Amino acid sequence: MALSNRNPEKDPALLRSSRWFAPDDLRSFGHRARLKGMGWDDLDFRDKPIVAILNTWSDLNTCHSHFKERVEDVKRGILQAGGFPVEVPVMSLGEMLMKPTTMLYRNLLAMEAEEVLRCHPIDAAVLMGGCDKTVPALLMGAISADIPSIFMPAGPMLKARWKTETLGSGSDVWKYWAERCAGNLCDGDWKQIENCIGRSAGTCMTMGTASTMACITEALGMSLPGAACTPAVVAQHSRVAAATGRRAVEIGWEQVRPSDIVTQKSIDNAIVTDMAIGGSTNAIVHLIALAGRAGLRLPLDRFDEISARVPVLADIRPGGRFLMEDFYDAGGLAALLAQLTDLLHTDCPTIAGLTLGEQIADSEVINAEVIRSRQNPVSASGGTCVLKGNLAPDGCVLKTVAADPKLLRHKGPAVVFDDYPHMKSMIDDPELEVTADSVIVLRSAGPLGAPGFPEWGMLPIPKKLLQQGVRDMVRISDARMSGTSYGTCILHVSPESHLGGPLALVQTGDMIELDAEKRTLHWHVSEAEVERRRAEWRKPPVRWSRGYHALFAKHVGQAHEGCDFDFLTDRSPGQEPDIF
Ligand code: FES
Secondary structure, three states: OOOOOOOOOOOHHHOOOHHHHOOOOHHHHHHHHHHHOOOOOHHHHOOOOEEEEEEOOOOOOHHHOOHHHHHHHHHHHHHHOOOEEEEEEOOOOOOOOOOOOOHHHHHHHHHHHHHHHHHOOOOEEEEEEOOOOHHHHHHHHHHHHOOOEEEEEOOEOOOEEEOOEEEOOOHHHHHHHHHHHOOOOOHHHHHHHHHHOOOOOOEOOOOOHHHHHHHHHHHHOOEOOOOOOOOOOOHHHHHHHHHHHHHHHHHHHHOOOHHHHOOHHHHHHHHHHHHHOOOOOHHHHHHHHHHHHOOOOOOHHHHHHHHHHOOEOEOEOOOOOEOHHHHHHOOHHHHHHHHHHHHOOOOOEOOOOOEHHHHHOOOOOOOOOOEOOOOOOOEOOOOEEEEEEOOEEEEEEEEHHHOOHHHOEEEEEEEEEOOHHHHHHHOOOOOOOOOOOOEEEEOOOOOOOOOOOOOOOOOOOOHHHHHOOOOOOEEEEOOOOOOOOOOOEEEOOOOOHHHOOHHHHOOOOOEEEEEOOOOEEEEEOOHHHHHHHHHHOOOOOOOOOOHHHHHHHHHEOOHHHOOOEOOOOOOOOOOOOOOO
């Protein structure tokens, strides 16, 4: 279904920016005069789309270090197509250095993006993001502002190499850290890994949250075909950036808005993609939030319904063997989606001006080891499942494709930690009563409890068990987990313990049973005992009293609600600013 062109004659009077620059009045005189004071002329900015480039560059965002150069490619494309590029820096959320967690600030960047788009003379926007939270945040803001927007992903890093090994960010850090804790890796080797695991600019090159969200964005229809997998530092990435700039000018004229692209059907396409790539569990939270901004309800169960019929085809770490550069070389996302057309709504329009079906029609799998066939999938059903039970009445998630299959049906006694400092102080204590059959539980790690919903969910395996060769255990928390992580980690337990969810009442020794096939997580404690413990439970005090943190604490939703602020969900009425 083609997108409608709302301005086929390219009438400048229909451009949003004309409200700022066209009138013959005092205020517009000021707008024009001040741009001219910067050296621009009428020829530069009058009667053409003004395209804002929302740039999340920062010296402290290790994944966006190439954005200073890449933004020039986007500008080149905008100028080629007859637009006026304006670079607008917005908050940068760099996963590695921000504490306590970037998730605390996703909604802040979303608010900033929405308001920056709304309050300026902007006809279209290029959203430059990549590191995990920047993708959903910029999309959430653009959906709420509903100004024509196109996403330009940072692209993954090149594959890292160490000795004869290929290293993937995150996943191989956890792997070799476990070996180091087990006494199998010397200081020199560990230092060498530190020196080489970040080989270039770009986002994590495993199928972590950044790559997952980039793929989801392309499948949703919000970035150009091929954008998601193109490595950050190859020449093609510059060409994708310029093409994105050119297309931004066109959507500025045509007035193609996020509301034309982000629909119930395109959200389903995004979920199919998430499952087929064995994507990050974080995508679930972000997609619920994105849908919410578009006024769409997306219950957790929808992920499970789709997961049940979608095979995992991308053999990429942490659920598989390869890395994003291999995925790109193997044909990229389009080649993968081309095998799933019966599961996709191929008539969904994309920002490229095509339908999704047209966009992927000529794609070819070049390496069937990396992009598996339907007859030879990594896993017959989707990579993530949703569990329910008396420990998680509103649900929780498990990335089955990254778990030890032997643990997907497991019953064991809980070893409970009240919060992260408690766990950190005790986990490697030789006296800790824990075996490979234990179920490690961490509470106070959710949106309010941590606070900010950090990626603590790949709970550490006790050192004494690592030394015995144990590499996976059932672990449960109300935290998230990095998309690069792996293991039988049950995440996003909702409601969280801070609000008195059942996780708050679990005690060491309680039996917990996981059955991933039946989608259940059962806590073997009688109702009477639960009520007795609940009567003794005291709500933890609110830790934040001022500023953004207080706003977050007052308005953030739970994991199954996407953790957006309650006053930002649902479609924005789209108020335009008064210009007096
Ligand atoms: Fe930025 Fe992984 S740390 S994408």
